[in-house]
Amino acid sequence: MFYRENGQFKTSYRADQQIFPITQDRIAILALLVVAFVVVPSLASDYMFRAIFIPFLIFSLAAVGVNILVGYCGQISLGSGAFMAVGAYAAYNFFVRIEGMPLVVALILGGVSSMLFGIVFGLPSLRVKGLYLAVATLAAQFFADWMFLRIQWFTNYSPSGSVSVSNLQVFGFSLESPFAKYMFCLVLLAVIALLAKNLVRGAVGREWMAIRDMDVAAAVIGIRPMFAKLSAFAVSSFIVGVAGALWAFIYLGAWEPAAFSVDQSFKLLFMVIIGGMGSIMGSFFGAAFIVVLPIFLNQFLPALASVLGIEISTAGVSHAELMIFGGLIVWFLIVEPHGLAKLWSIAKQKLRLWPFPH
């Protein structure tokens, strides 16, 4: 009843092609932004910022990047962790080695380095497809793991490749408090997500989707596979690289190569699949799910055990977490293989009719 586009007539192409054509969607997005920028900061505690909101924002950003590659262009990548690592270490080098380098510029340069790295490791995608490509992208992952562990120059000759940054500030504001960190990540995420949304509904995005749906057919109708695939790799790894730099600078502060292991790649792919392939919105759902679930299990399991009167050790809890995490993922894939974004669109469809049955 409330969610109806009847009567919202579009009288110009501009109005027809705007990013959120339905008035209710615009209102919902505005409300969401208000919640993110005003309500959450005024309610959340420091712990909430650190444990939930900041990781959620950064992983959402990374998931948007991965979704462009996997969900929109159909190139399965298990090397996202490597792109994050390249972004983080490149930004670190720019930040530390060049005197007076502003943080934002360092982050963007980190993203650009990750983009170049992504293009190089995206080259095989022109020839290798599907699962073969997925495994081939692991090459990027292991290469990056090795590179930051063994080539000391990248890590400023620190032992075991662990580096740290401190005294971060943006335009004179110090990024020390969780609130400032949250706002900084939020602004970056909002800007990049908007750009990504616009990209995927433009000409480039349509090329990506054509390649995803069937690359031979796309090539036949005149889409350049090389341009489409490499641009997807470039955009995706840029975003993932920026997210990696944020993860390192803002969330971790001090990190070593193991922070961007292959597990991170799997996690990102989980976010995309569970959230919904080919949906910017879905990336947020997926990131929320993957970030919140372990925290929830971590808090909930010992409480449950004490209620039931069972003693479980810390190791037992972490094993149970693994099992529940794995089980839930399988269950999710069975119940809704198209991800949370699909549930969202079903809900919207239902809302159109509600409260009437037809």
Add this chain to the structure above:
Amino acid sequence: MAFFLETLLGGLMAGMLYSLVALGFVLIFKASGVFNFAQGAMVLFAALAMARFAEWVPLYLGIEDPIIGNVLAFIGAGGVMFCVAWVIERLVLRHLVNQEGTTLLMATLGITYFMEGLGQTIFGSSIYKIDIGMPKDPVMILESTFEGGIMINKEDFYAAIIAAALVALLSVFFQKTATGRALRAVADDHQAAQSIGIPLNRIWVIVWCVAGVVALVAGMIWGSKLGVQFSLTTVALRALPVVILGGLTSVPGAIVGGLIIGVGEKLSEVYLGPYVGGGIEIWFAYVLALGFLLIRPQGLFGEKIIDRV
């Protein structure tokens, strides 16, 4: 020259061990089109089961003889792997028929997490030993030809023989038995196989079982080499380049791929490693596989991929 040969032989034997893990991937992909990331977790699970059963058999049954103990443990672990296969088919695969490859891949990743948790909950998470009585001392061969001879690790040598025997056994099973024929039929075309009355579900259970037994053998050998511990799951990551190099659908491909990767890894580590700081084994295997893929995108022995619009 002797050193080169030594490295080469070492690489070949390590390669056989990789192909043992790779075989598990290929078997399942062939029969059900699932790229089974859980193979590594299955190796760990099987090795844990085997190690603990071998501990429990003398403890509870009072059988002291190590050979009978090990055989009983092997049978027990095989039974466990059968249950795992059955449960996976029942609870996961059956519900995911006709889904995309990526979804299935992710489901097996979910299974990986689950099995890692479950295995360590049931069997414990410390480091265990598997002692199947393989000799550990190295031997020298060809001492008359080369000065000093070539050193061969006896354990690796036996492991390679076991792996080769398993491969031979599997090929006979695939080529000569009725079940093997049914498996190949399913691998060729699910629908056609189903329409002539081959029960798909049972075939899947069988093939996951076979993969489970392969994982058990791999877990046994790797476990006795490295000790049974969590890091055993990473052998799957070591075996992945083997799979794509040989082709996802080819059993001989897994063997040849394993040998190429094994040799490539060892030679690169020895001859190239010192120049770039060492530890290049892992990514070099992937880059090597990638190099082959650029020439043959479907792997050395994989079926040719034909795209139709």
